[in-house]
Amino acid sequence: METATFADLRWDERGLIPAVVQDATTGQVLMVAWMNADALRLTLTTGETHFWSRSRAELWHKGATSGNTQAVTRVYVDCDGDTLLVQVQPAGPACHTGATSCFFRRL
Amino acid sequence: METATFADLRWDERGLIPAVVQDATTGQVLMVAWMNADALRLTLTTGETHFWSRSRAELWHKGATSGNTQAVTRVYVDCDGDTLLVQVQPAGPACHTGATSCFFRRL
Numbered sequence: 029m030e031t032a033t034f035a036d037l038r039w040d041e042r043g044l045i046p047a048v049v050q051d052a053t054t055g056q057v058l059m060v061a062w063m064n065a066d067a068l069r070l071t072l073t074t075g076e077t078h079f080w081s082r083s084r085a086e087l088w089h090k091g092a093t094s095g096n097t098q099a100v101t102r103v104y105v106d107c108d109g110d111t112l113l114v115q116v117q118p119a120g121p122a123c124h125t126g127a128t129s130c131f132f133r134r135l
Numbered sequence: 136m137e138t139a140t141f142a143d144l145r146w147d148e149r150g151l152i153p154a155v156v157q158d159a160t161t162g163q164v165l166m167v168a169w170m171n172a173d174a175l176r177l178t179l180t181t182g183e184t185h186f187w188s189r190s191r192a193e194l195w196h197k198g199a200t201s202g203n204t205q206a207v208t209r210v211y212v213d214c215d216g217d218t219l220l221v222q223v224q225p226a227g228p229a230c231h232t233g234a235t236s237c238f239f240r241r242l
Contacts, residue, residue, distance in 0.1 A: 029240075029241055031241050048155050048167060059213065060153065072242075103241065105238070111167040133136075133213075133214075134210065135139050
């Protein structure tokens with residue numbers, strides 16, 4: 029397995045990178061959210077997912093109010109460094125609707 | 136299973152939406168790319184993934200040159216309509232490096 033560092037990451041013009049969150053056990057894709065550098069550092073240092081809320085313009089510790097935290101198992105970077113894949117053990121549903129995954133609607 | 140339509144989608148200010156591509160059989164997350172409305176329509180009508188290349192500013196039929204097409208099994212929309220999850224049967228590696236998945240580096 030190759031490794032990547034912070035220096036390999038390509039943040040967008042807002043300083044953000046999209047993070048795909050996947051259940052490390054089931055493989056289910058749970059959600060996609062955005063991280064800035066602070067959110068990624070907090071995710072790595074605390075071992076729980078943190079994101080940047082674009083709508084509220086603030087750091088967001090997933091599960092801080094709901095209790096539905098996500099314990100980080102592994103973080104991957106894609107080939108061009110502009111997307112993260114975060115594998116987690118979720119403590120509860122990922123979606124604010126109560127669904128296990130935010131992807132509960134078929135197109 | 137609930138359903139969503141084109142009208143439920145929230146395109147960004149560039150008219151794009153991120154699409155997470157997942158192997159429908161193994162659950163492996165293969166890549167994340169962007170679609171505009173034309174790319175999504177082509178994906179749904181042809182049954183093979185199409186994306187919008189931001190760097191080349193053109194429609195991109197995945198596998199058109201490499202042969203590594205992705206046959207679409209299911210498309211999901213997330214709760215707030217701003218991300219797609221596309222489950223596929225890949226004909227070959229997703230990554231231009233030859234890796235099965237673009238997420239082959241650990242952070």
